[in-house]
Amino acid sequence: MTTAERSVAPSDLRDPQYYLSRELSWLEFNRRVLHEALDGRTPLLERLKFMAIFSSNLDEYFMVRVAGLKQQVEAQVSKRTPDGRTPSEQLRDISQTLRPMVLEQHTHFQQVLRLEMADHGISLVDYSALSDEQQAYLEKYFEEQIFPVLTPLAVDPGHPFPYISNLSLNLAVVVRNAHTGRERFARVKVPKVLPRFVSLPPSLKQDQDKASGEWMGVPLEQVIAHNLEFLFPGMIVEDHHTFRITRNADLEVEEDEADDLMLAIEKELRKRRLGGSVVRMEIEANTPEPVRTTLMQEMGLTEHDVYDIDGLVGLGDLMTFMGLPLEDLKDPTWSPVVPSTFKAIPSSSDEDDINLDLEDGTDIFRLLRQQDRLVHHPYHSFAGTVQQFITQAAQDPKVLAIKMTLYRTSGDSPIISALISAAENGKQVAVLVELKARFDEENNINWARKLEKSGVHVVYGLVGLKTHTKVALAVRREGDHIRRYVHIGTGNYNPKTARLYTDLGLLSCRANLGADLTDLFNYLTGYSQQQSYRKLLVAPVNLRQQLTTLIHREIERCQAGEAGRLIAKMNSLVDPEIIATLYEASQAGVEIDLIVRGICCLRPGMEGISDNIRVISIVGRLLEHSRIFYFHNSGDETFLIGSADWMPRNLDRRVEAVVPVEDPQLRQELMTILEVSLADNRQAWDLQADGSYRQRHPGDEAVRSSQAIFMDMALQSAE
Structure with a gap:
């Protein structure tokens, strides 16, 4: 450890100079969205799409974030954020940062895109x-x-x-x-x-x-x-x-x-x-x-x-x-594929197998008894995997109960239809519909009422908490015993966004995961005060503590003279406690790579503080939404996926579930996703210590677009 590293004690790592502004970091994310509209490598109509997304993102930003800051100013709130700004200072800096961006957007549309549109026969x-x-x-x-x-x-x-x-x-x-x-x-x-x-x-x-x-x-x-x-x-x-x-x-x-x-x-x-x-x-x-x-x-x-x-x-x-x-x-059309691991397998004499009239004859329950399955949307088909899991559970006479959480879903969701069908078939169906999903409240109220009318047990969430976790449980009678099948994912049960957002899901019938989900649903629907789980990391119960423990384990490995390694992929990194712990890990010599699509309040590359931390953001045709957490642990590796970003709201004010992936083959698939993402030189941006981002360019190297590579990998997996 260098002299510079020793000069900053853990107690000083909460100094505001070591943190980036949450609000300005979000504006930098939207700047990357705008860049897609300015980038001539992006097809013309896709550039117009990114122009529109930049604007609609700002609408929500003002409706929620700026509105909240203005309310704080009116209430004379002077509390400073971890980066040291008061609400009024944040509003000032937002205005100064945003105005040049808006000017650039409109100038480019007027002077470049309208002319290109006309050249291609689109005359506005x-x-x-x-x-x-x-x-x-x-x-x-x-x-x-x-x-x-x-x-x-x-x-x-x-x-x-x-x-x-x-x-x-x-x-x-x-x-x-x-x-x-x-x-x-x-x-x-x-x-x-x-x-x-x-x-x-x-x-x-x-x-x-x-x-x-x-x-x-x-x-x-x-x-x-x-x-x-x-x-x-x-x-x-x-x-x-x-x-x-x-x-x-x-x-x-x-x-x-x-x-x-x-x-x-x-x-x-x-x-x-x-x-x-x-x-x-x-x-x-x-x-x-x-x-x-x-x-x-x-x-x-x-x-x-x-x-x-x-x-x-x-x-x-x-x-x-x-x-x-x-x-x-436009971008070339992408049609999600069903991986070969989900395609029909020969029938067997297993008395627990059933003969359902499914689209391709696949019995997902039999597949899951063989091995856990990992799905990567939208490269893998949502309809042919997760949706089929729910549909088969609704049809299967041996399935006794289905339990799910719904945070956002589409207006014509087959998932909803399957749950209604299951209830009508006499199964016990319990659904937690999160009524507080921002800007989807009315839609979710309508779904809740429709589900209730069909006999589904509907609960609306916990007081003071949003239920953001994405989990489903099917309870099936097999012979003389009960087996539980689970899906634990990073994305919503929404067939439409499953074609636009990159997400992961684990399908399994491991007994400990089934037991954990049973406990979790009892916590959500009843008065359970469950405080321990066999495998799951659950917010706000044990997720923060467990993540901190995993980071400290890497610190201890480095202090013992071994290598420490941590890779995390998420939407946002905001939580000051987690960031301070990552700084400690960097000072101890842990090598840390973070793939953070949106807000990142951590400053990488600060001498003596975060020398060993690198942060990239990937912005492309698909919205990066999956969360993967990897800890090396001296070769006894830990892989986690789940619904939680590293933000105070996710760790303290939401119900989230993060699951360890234990199957060796699936762990290798997750590592491949992380490695391909880190090597991206087309859609990846490197975060600088001052909060700005620098886009990677292939130069003389071959172009490595992670999203394009995952499409190719998916096509190979379907063969």
Whole structure:
């Protein structure tokens, strides 16, 4: 250990200088998302998609994170974060960091992407550039399709300033009375029920300077703006400018005081629809000061809350263009595969085998009695593995009970249908539906009611905790005994996100895992105070303690003169206690590689503190969502997967489950995933000590995109 390393004692490792800002680290993640939109190697429509994701990410960031900081400022909270910032300082730094990013986004869209779109036959044009014939068509379209939907709202002594709904696009209109000369302000909401971009028919789909292309159209707000005289007959339309607002949309549920959690959340959802305070306004950069000032005053905004936009306001709607049938402008289509380890095996004389009418004849229960199985979505098919596990359990007459947690699922989920079918077949079905899954609350309430009506036992979670774990248990009678089959994963039981998010799942019938899940479900559905588990690491019970113990074990190996090694893959690393422990491990000589997609508050590469820690982030066409934790332990290795990131909320305020993977073959598969990820030189970014990220470039080496490699590996596994 060097002199520099000895100079920083463990008690000093919580010094704010050693921590990055949570909020600014998230903005750096979104900067990496934006880079995908700027990167010419990314297909054109995919770049538009990343433009949209960057914008929609910011919407949620303002609705939740910025809104929370503003509430703290209003409440005069001055508590500093681990990196040493007060709420007001965080808001200041967010504004300073974000404004150049937003400017870069809109400049690139206006000056680069719109031109490239036109070159590929996708012409998003300004209304004023249309021919007389094209404008005549849109005027008729306005009268027939748009005008009946609009509601202009005047502002005068008899009409107070109207309510502006969250994330709505609006026109601020100034009109003048032709007789009195008095100017008035009005607001016209651009209706979300209509397409944001109005396309021209094929006969008019031609630019004056170009041949007819695949698509041509104009923004909806421009069609409205150029036909405002229909809304204000007898008035002179002096001016119009587009603006968009974002409101506080976080729910505040007093769970301890609620007699019925579902009713309490429904009440809060009604409040959310009405909307909290305005936290951001995006507005056309050339909006006159009187109009801008009026909007700011009426919505209680300061200059810090206003973002001037030069060009199209609300780029989240660019996702629309992914619907165009231009496959050569998109990433190659990926179809998840069923690995050969899940395909039908010859029937046997085993009296416990069943003969189900499944799609390919596979009996998953028989497969799991042979060996644990690991699935890696979306490279491996969710429908052909996890979904089939639930479906077979619902159909199998020998299955007595099914228990699951549902955090988020899709609107047409076959999982829900299977659970309802199981209940109708007389099985005991218990489902924990997490009603507090942010922005999915209403959807989950609807599912909870539908499940209850079909006879499923539904619980809504634990007071004070979100149930974020992703686990399923099937209890099956086999001969004279009961066997339990489990799925423990890193991702939601959602067939749609399972095609977009990278996740892992372990399927097993190991007795100790079945017993642990039985105890966990008793904890979730009853009054169990279970404090110990055979194999599972469960938050908030023992996960934090066990992770700390595993890190300290590597420290002890180094202190004993052996090699210490730790690799962890997750979405976010925020927890100060875990970070301080990782610093201790680095000082002891433990080699640490972290694969953190989003927020990372740890500073790598600080002399004497984190010399032995390296952090990368992978941002690509798929959202990295899997969590894998590896500890070398002098060759007696520990591999874990589960639902928990290393954040205070995951370790202390959520129910999470992390499971050890013990099958040697599956452990090698996990190590391969980690090694391929660490070697990525296409989508990987290296975190610097100052909090910035540096993208890796192949240079003269072969391109190594981990996501592309995993697709190739999946295809091989299906052969």
